Amino acid sequence: MKRRFLHQFWQLFRGYWTSEEKWKGCGLLALVIAFNLGSVYFLVRINSWYNDFYNAIQQYAEGQFWPLIGEFTALAFLYIILAVYAIYLRQMLQIKWRTWLTNRFLARWTRGEVYYRLQILRSDTDNPDQRISEDINQFVTLALTLLFGLIKQLATLAAFSVVLWNLSGTFRVPVGSHAFVVCGYMFWFSLIYSMAGTGIAHLVGRKLIGLNFEQQRFEADFRFNMMRVRENAENIAFYRGEQVERVGFSERFAKVIGNFWQLMRQTKLLNFYVNGYGQIALIVPLILAAPQYFAGTMALGGLLQTVSAFGRVQDALSYFVSSYDTIAQLIAVIRRLVGFMDHMAEAEAHEEKIVWKEAGEALALEDVSVTLPDGRTLLAHVTFSLARGARLLITGASGCGKSTLLRLLAGIWPYGMGRVVRPAESRVLFLPQRPYLPLGSLRRALYYPLAASGTEARLKTALETVGLAALVPRLDVIDDWSRILSLGEQQRLAFARVLLVAPDFVFLDEATSALDEPREEELYALLRRKLPAMGMVSVGHRSTLRAVHDEELMLEGEGKWKVCPIRS
CATH class of the missing domain: 1.20.1560.10 (ABC transporter type 1, transmembrane domain)
Incomplete structure (x- = not known):
């Protein structure tokens, strides 16, 4: 020693x-x-x-x-x-x-x-x-x-x-x-x-x-x-x-x-x-x-x-x-x-057992198992694909691994095995329940994690679209915005961030939990209208989310799962 x-x-x-x-x-x-x-x-x-x-x-x-x-x-x-x-x-x-x-x-x-x-x-x-x-x-x-x-x-x-x-x-x-x-x-x-x-x-x-x-x-x-x-x-x-x-x-x-x-x-x-x-x-x-x-x-x-x-x-x-x-x-x-x-x-030193590959136009999981750091299995042999523009809703009881699967899809959860295929040079954005707003100006918080490089008109339009027009005059005010804004305002700001970053795939972990159902439906419709080619994966408990997604991945516990189409 x-x-x-x-x-x-x-x-x-x-x-x-x-x-x-x-x-x-x-x-x-x-x-x-x-x-x-x-x-x-x-x-x-x-x-x-x-x-x-x-x-x-x-x-x-x-x-x-x-x-x-x-x-x-x-x-x-x-x-x-x-x-x-x-x-x-x-x-x-x-x-x-x-x-x-x-x-x-x-x-x-x-x-x-x-x-x-x-x-x-x-x-x-x-x-x-x-x-x-x-x-x-x-x-x-x-x-x-x-x-x-x-x-x-x-x-x-x-x-x-x-x-x-x-x-x-x-x-x-x-x-x-x-x-x-x-x-x-x-x-x-x-x-x-x-x-x-x-x-x-x-x-x-x-x-x-x-x-x-x-x-x-x-x-x-x-x-x-x-x-x-x-x-x-x-x-x-x-x-x-x-x-x-x-x-x-x-x-x-x-x-x-x-x-x-x-x-x-x-x-x-x-x-x-x-x-x-x-x-x-x-x-x-x-x-x-x-x-x-x-x-x-x-x-x-x-x-x-x-x-x-x-x-x-x-x-x-x-x-x-x-x-x-x-x-x-x-x-x-x-x-x-x-x-x-x-x-x-x-x-x-953790041995990465998940193989990442850049190919095709869809996000796909091939025989992926998701585990905890201590080796316990949350999901076993998951296989499905998400094409550009498709909307997937992940549901299941609390603790069954919904958020953990989302983290794996976003590329930050290293515990598991299998293969994940993602389009080459695709950009992803993750929206947690409480968005992260870095210290600094509101402009910087809007563009995070990218450098603030948009025009005033684009920023103004994004804020107005999500119902935050009152914040336009304060774009260059430096403060702790996570303390100033309510959770609902922070979640709407995160949707404005999606519009500005325009990722290829976005992952939403109960990202509208603080919003009322009409506002939630409005924001999801906004993403579909403004970014029709963007793939979306959401985790949520509200039944209203089914109306804005195409498929549902149901996690049934003990590693079991199934994918079902959502009928409109």
Whole structure:
């Protein structure tokens, strides 16, 4: 499992660095690394300055004071420039990497109806929108922060280990009649101290990984519940369902707070340890260097330089201790993204058993069986054809597979087997019970999924024909039209869309359920009159629909079906 996780992480991480943008990314990466190494160089110079400056202070060398202050000012100025631009360029790299990764995830999520298959598979991929928008941003930010932090600390360790080794001198450990001489003893103490500290930090903080993962999930569920209320505000208001919704909010928010309390308690333990670990590291170098200072073999400047060097080495060796919380967050984010990738792969890997062929002038099903994702059969061995201009009505009891068959005919239901023949380059349009109206102008909503390219006269005629002439002056108004228009108005707008798109075949899934019967009959007659060559497949329960269709496909349950002509 861990090997697979590491493999997925590597695939997630390496994609950008082997992509078509790799040279830009690697160039920025090299610059940031160079700036970080440069800042480490100036830290070493400032560390040496401590020795000269405090020795001058101890010796009351006033003539050296102001030149040393000037030297420090120059070193500090150059260090600040490098540090600021290192962060700026890192953020620039972060934008480019996030943009590339987001585009790849969006392309994969929207390709081949993966976003739809994830829903019908009922996978545990919760809130894919959050994973693409927030988790990718966190992954890139945390990965770069830790990567450059690690590189800087390694450079710091390499530079200051030499300084600390040279400043430490030797330490004699008497054992009986012999004495062992330890060279660079302060460096070895720092190494042992930090290794022990890292191991203890992992024991104390490892629960944070799972808690961070759960916190992100609970926060997303809470936000999604509020979004659902906003999208269904009118229905909830009709039902007076505010109290029930508040209970739902409270339940989800309780999970957010409950998990956060656990996160707080675990973080408190880790902070106790990290702060205690850091405070002990401040006093230890003074204790270790004190014998040399009081023996007169080390000046004040050397003492302070040693303390500074020990602190830098200790910080570098303790990088994983101080960054443990950040590492835990990164692991939680990686798990969410890897899980999302796994579920997308599962949706992509579905073996398509329905053979699609472009031929002839009719839409035909040849020995087609329709199944559910779990393999259960809804319809068995369906065979019929729909010529251009023909009207087919699909009827049957609820749950027998009417809408699912319609989805298969529209080409979005992949679960089944058999052969579907469709005329070459034919266009199809699907009208669900609640039409989809994208955010934007009414003009865009009318032409969806095509680009808005019709003339004003054509748009005006289409709206007037379906009884929506009042909307003509508002064609370029940008708003949430699914909230503004009633369901009946939305269904009439969908019929106007059919007139504008003029598909070869249209599939209507109870697309007139919110309309009265005279209006329903009028709209069906309108399609027959305006688009006589268009094939039509409808799902509905009203008996009045029989009068506007030529044949009826009756689904009888348990996979059985039959096709009957409708007598006028």
